[in-house]
Amino acid sequence: MQATLTALLAKATAELATLKSRADFEAAKARYVGPNGEFTALMKQMGTVPKEQRPAMGKLINETKGQLQVQLDATLARIGDAEISAQLGPAIDPTLPSPDAGPGTFHPLTLVREEMCRILRKAGFTVVEGPEVETEYYCFDALNTPADHPARDAQDTFYFPEKARFANVTKRVPEEKYLLRTHTSSVQIRTMLKGEPPIRIVSPGRVYRRDTSDATHSANFHQIECLYVDKNVTVRDLKALLDYIFASLLGKDTKTRFRPHYFGYTEPSFEVDLSAQHLPKVNKEWIEIGGCGLVDPAVFEGVGYDPNVWTGYAFGMGLERLAMLMYGIDDIRYFYQNDLRFLKQFA
Amino acid sequence: MKISRNWLRQYVRIYASADELMRAITLLGFEVEGVVNTGLPPLDLVVVGEIKTRDKHPNADKLSVCTVDVGPAHGGVRTIVCGAPNCDAGNRVPVALPGAVLPGDFKIKQSKIRGQQSDGMMCAADELGLGDDHAGLLLLDPAAPIGALLNSVMPEGDTVFDIEITPNRPDALSHIGIARELAAWIKLEVQFPEIKFRGKSDPAPRPDILAGIRVDHAEDCPLYVGIAVAGVKVGPSPAWMQERLKAVGLRPINNLVDVGNYVMLELGQPLHIFDAKKIGGRQIVVRRAADGEKLTTLDGKERALNSRMLVIADESQPLVVAGIMGGASAEVDATTTDIVLEAAYFRPQSIRWTGRRLGLASDSSYRFERGVDPHSTLEAAYRAIDLILETAGGTVAGPVIKVGGDRPWQREITVTPDYIRARLGFSIGDEEIRQSLESLNLAITGEKKKDEGFEWIVTVPSYRSDLDRPIDLVEEVLRVYGTDRVPAAACTGPALIDGDDDPIVVFNRKAGDYLVGQSFHEVVNYTLRAQKELSTWVSDVSAAELGLANPFVDDQSHLRPTLIMGILESLKLNQSRGVPVARLFETGRVFMENNGTVQECVAVGFVLCHNPKDRAWLARPEPDFFAVKQHMQILARQAGIELDQQQLVPVRGAFWGWQEGHSAAAGEMNDGWTARFGLLNLPMVRNLGVEGRVWAGMLAVLPAKLAAVTGHRRYQPFSLFPAALRDIALVVEAGRHAAEVRAELLKAAQASTGDGFAVEAVEVFDVYQGQGLPEGKKSVAFSLSFRSAVRTLTDDEVNVAFTKLQQTIAADGTMTVRG
Known part of the structure; x- marks a missing residue:
């Protein structure tokens, strides 16, 4: 009996090793341990074994059965692994390119805008938006621009016909005309009319000038402006903000300089120059980058703030100009042509 | 200037x-x-030399060999080879000695020219940086001292x-x-030119030259001064005056005209000089023009005037467009003997309006429209009289006639140094503030005690009418102190301020992040488009509402109602340049006409292009409507809109930018948003010259709608018991929308479920049309999922519900259960 068991186990081991498919395995398994299997038949012979030999023989059969089961399990696992492996194709060539589209990119103007917003957010500024179609009040009157100021001329500003109606921009007086905003400063007015100081906002957006398009001028372009209103705001605070912005954006060796200038909505007013030797095309020269100043008391009066209590500063600049400076781009029109060879360079 | x-x-x-x-x-x-x-720029080692001898160069026809005396200090007589035709003995000429560096970084060395030693160079004007004359050597004054530095004998540059x-x-x-x-x-004093004529003497009137001045419109002309001069002689102005005028780009004309220009450029007051005999009736009238009145201005153009325009006229006709340009008829010419000098102050707004209206500008109008100082007008007139008498002779004829200008100038600003320091934000001493102000003629003419400290009374000169508030003086102090000296400071930390980034910004960021993550490239296009382009996207009625009143160029006359046309242009540009391009997007404002009004919307648009010419080593399926729908669904959610809860309708009719049968629309502007997506119209894409099929989507949302997206969701409990699943296929009209069939099925299923359990999901898993189904029908197969919140459902109760459901469907009549 013992010899028979040993022989059967050896035979099963040899056969199982040759099996390739699950079907063969199931057939072989039935031949050994199925109801009519060889091993099952041996177990049925237990009854014919003399009583005193039964414990020893039972132990032997159980051991053999256990060994057989191990063989069966291993074989099934081996066949299962082989089946999974068969599902894989041939080995891949990892150096082939993905046929799917590569990484997407943000437009450089978006990148610069978001970078500025991120820098200003650290200084406590939140981003606000306003409409691009504006009324004369928000774009000019509230910003201390007199009715006959040349900037309001139809030669320089895009107007809409008198009959034009914009549902989500409200005129303050029926006579005023709708126009395309010439600067994002209109957003400052909207913000101040909406709430009380302190105010700390940054307003990026698209603006329009009625101008010839060339390498440095574009029919529409983008500005980013900051407004801070609080008690005791000074020229020095303004300088500190600008130094912080440009050191963060362009590196620590960036310097800024104020030049006196004139804007209707600030007093005193300055143009801001910057110098950063590492930037392409800047070298040691001072490059004009934006305008700024303390908010003119007349503007505060117009929005109902007491100019004896509140002070503030405002700062604005062109995003295209900044991007051109940062990236060394020499023609503003590239921003609007959207050649992918251009767009992919910045992300 | x-x-x-x-x-x-x-x-x-x-x-x-x-x-x-x-x-x-x-x-x-x-x-x-x-x-x-x-x-002449400053030049070292360039001296006066005299040519002593001239001989022909032995080896070159066009060269001479000269000896030149450059003075004992520079080595006496030198030999210099020269190619100029005028290097004749006796001429005194500029000599650049070895070591000299001429403009253009031209270094002079000893050299051999065709075998002849040359010990320097004799110079033509252009070689010295004086213009472009290269015809010959620059000949100097024969009295110029030999050996002197050239700079010392030439006029200064x-x-x-x-x-x-x-x-x-x-x-x-x-x-x-x-x-x-x-x-x-x-910190120096200004020396004003001395003025001799001051109108003090009171000569007898000369009505034969100037009978009178009448100002009819004092509002536009608050001051008018006329002074007659008799017996002038017209001729060229003196050399010094011509030199000044030429230096700043003006062409000298004659002594009278030049004096007018000179005084304007010296003092800022524009002047006009009339030939007295051309003033009809010798009467000057300052009045508004009559509508339709004509005047031919100096530039030879006839100008049609109107009744808002101020003119200087005689008794019958206009002579000058006041403050802007003279007429051809009353100008000074070679025969002029008696003149009338005009010095006036015109209201800036009037000059500006008239100049714009006539399209006419001059140095004079430029100054008047910005505002000259009326309190200096008389002074400028006197200065001009001095110069006229000096350069053209003659005598003042009659008294100075002055009309208006009676209001004296008086302006004071009260300010404290503390206020100035508080606005500047840094320390600057009282004395330095005082000096800064006074250096600008802002005299501190009084000091008042105040509660703490004192106030200054600052007197503003008449030419600084731009200054009238304490804040204006802050800028003046800082200008003189030096704006580049504002000290650095730390950017101070803010107090917390209410509010968050604008919902528009947040939406744009989310949309951009998603699309960039999906391999889209962001583009930026102009807002203004051509009218003819718009008809592809909106009705003509809508397009009319989007037009500008004053477009600058024809192809940028209308606001864009969609981002897609710009993106398509970007697509085309890349294709035409041979740059592979598949996915582009843009965020920005679009303008939607709705019931006669226009609404400015925040929008995001994208395109996916399948260009069969783009080859890949491994094929990928072409994008399809449902890929676009997926993108749109995600973008809509970022705007707070669940697209699958919205009614989607096919895009039809006028908006042929979209391919009928392969595109969809959702939302209405009345709800604050609208979405269009799907395949772009194939002929349109082809006509644009874009290759391949283009799938696209655009979502436009009112800013107010975005602002409403706030708040947190509440948690909804969900069942932990297993679901019971059943499948059902329904045969319906082929044109019927799946969403409608699903809605019917859902309604029936909800009605069929018993106590304590519900339909959890109804999803399409197959759509079939063709063999085995009647013509014009399709089969839509759904999987239904039933679940109870409180127990495991039994097969029996689900079967009962499912049977009931099938009966409801059978009773519906528009659909049958597929066997």
């Missing part, structure tokens, strides 16, 4: 270099747009600055104006 350094030196003793002057002008607040140096003057500073539109500013910067 052009400013000559030499001219400035007439009024203030400035000897700074051109660079230093430029910096000073810049930091005073006047942008220097250009600098031109004229005359000039530097001319082209300066931009901001509109608030009309006082700086003259040499005196800039001199005043520079004097404040370098």
Whole structure:
């Protein structure tokens, strides 16, 4: 009996090793341990074994059965692994390119805008938006621009016909005309009319000038402006903000300089120059980058703030100009042509 | 405006270099747009030499060998080879000695020219940086001392600055104006030109030259001064005056015209000179033109005037468009003997309006429309009379006639030094503030005690009418102190401020992040488009509402109602340049007409292009409607809109930008949003010259709708018991929308479920049309999922519900259960 068991186990081991498919395995398994299997038949012979030999023989059969089961399990696992492996194709060539589209990119103007917003957010500024179609009040009157100021001329500003109606921009007086905003400063007015100081906002957006398009001028372009209103705001605070912005954006060796200038909505007013030797095309020269100043008391009066209590500063600049400076781009029109060879360079 | 350094030196003793002057002008607040140096630049080792002998060069036909005496200090007589035709013995000429560096970094060395030693170079004008004359050597004054530095015998060069003057500073539109500013910067006094004629003597009236002046419209002409001069002789103006005028780009005409220009550029007051005999009735009338009245201006053009325009007229006709340009008929000419000088102050708004209306501008109108100082007008007239008498002779005929200008100038600003320091934010002493103000002629004429400290009364000169509040003086102090000296400071940390980034910004960021993550490239296109383009996307009625009143160019006349047309243009540009392009997007404003009004919307648009010419080593399926729908669904959610809860309808009719049958629309502007997506119209894409099929989507949302997206969701409990699943296929009309069939099925299923359990999901898993189904029908298969919140459902109760459901469907009549 013992010899028979040993022989059967050896035979099963040899056969199982040759099996390739699950079907063969199931057939072989039935031949050994199925109801009519060889091993099952041996177990049925237990009854014919003399009583005193039964414990020893039972132990032997159980051991053999256990060994057989191990063989069966291993074989099934081996066949299962082989089946999974068969599902894989041939080995891949990892150096082939993905046929799917590569990484997407943000437009450089978006990148610069978001970078500025991120820098200003650290200084406590939140981003606000306003409409691009504006009324004369928000774009000019509230910003201390007199009715006959040349900037309001139809030669320089895009107007809409008198009959034009914009549902989500409200005129303050029926006579005023709708126009395309010439600067994002209109957003400052909207913000101040909406709430009380302190105010700390940054307003990026698209603006329009009625101008010839060339390498440095574009029919529409983008500005980013900051407004801070609080008690005791000074020229020095303004300088500190600008130094912080440009050191963060362009590196620590960036310097800024104020030049006196004139804007209707600030007093005193300055143009801001910057110098950063590492930037392409800047070298040691001072490059004009934006305008700024303390908010003119007349503007505060117009929005109902007491100019004896509140002070503030405002700062604005062109995003295209900044991007051109940062990236060394020499023609503003590239921003609007959207050649992918251009767009992919910045992300 | 052009400013000559030499001219400035007439009024203030400035000897700074051109660079230093430029910096000073810049930091005073006047942008220097250009600098031109004229005359001889400073040159070392370039001296006066006299040619002693001239011989022909033995080896060259066109060269001469000269001996030149350059003085004992420079080695006496030298041999110099020269190619100029006029290197004749006896001429005194500029000699560049070895070691000299001429303009253009041209270094002079001893050399051999065709075998002949040459010990320096004799120079033509162009070689010295004086113009472009290369015809021959520059011949010097025969009395110029031999051996002297050339700079010492030549007139000094000039530097001319082209300066931009901001509109608030009309006082700086003259040499005196800039001199005043520079004097404040370098702390020097300004020397005004001495004025001899002061209208003191009171000669008898000369009605034969000027009978009278009548101002009919004092509002537009608050001051008019006329002075007659008899017996002038018209001729060229003196050389010094011509030189000044030429330096700043003016062409000398004659002594009278030149005096007018000279005084304007010196003092900022525009003047006009009439030939007295051409003034009809010898009567000057300042009046508004009659509508339709005509005047031929000096530039030869006939101008049609109207009744808002001010003119200077005689008794019958207009002679001058006041303050802007003279007419051809009353000008000074060679035969002029008696003149009338006009010095006036015109209301800036009137000049500006008339100039714009006529499309006419001049140096005079430029100054008047920015505002000249009426309190200096008389002074300028006297200065001009001095110069006329000096350069053209004659005598003042009759008294000075002055109409208007009676209101004296008086302005004081009360300010404390503490206020100035508080606005500046840094410490600057009282004395320095006082000096800064006084250097600008802002005299402190009084001091008042105040609760704490004191106040200053600052008197403002008449030419600085831009200053009238304490804040204005802050800028003046800082200008003189130096805006480049504002000390650095730390950017102070803010108090917390209410509010978050605008919902528009947040939406744009989310949309951009998603699309960039999906391999889209962001593009930026112009807002203004051509009218004809719009008809592809909106009705003509809508397009009409989007037009500008004053477009600059025809192809940028209308607001864009969609982003897609711009993105398609970007697509086309890349294709035409051979740059592979598949996915583009843009965020920005679009403008939607709705019931006769226009709404400005926040929008995101994208395209996916399948260009069969783009090859890949491994094929991928072409994008399809449902890929686009997926993108749109995600973008809509970022705007707070669940697209699958919205009614989707096919895009039809006028909006043929979209391919009928392969595109969909959702939302209405009345709800604050609208979405369009799917395949772009194939012929349109082809006509644009874009290759391949283009899938696209655009979502436009009112800003107010975005602002409403706030708040947190509440948690909804969900069942932990297993679901019971059943499948059902329904046969319906082929044209019927799946969403409608699903809605019917859901309704029936909800009605069929028993107590304590519900339909959890109804999802399409197959759509079939063709063999085995009647013509014009399709089968839509759904999987239904039933679940109870409180127990495991039994097969029996689900079967009962499912059977009931099938009966409901069978009773519906529009659909049958597929066997």
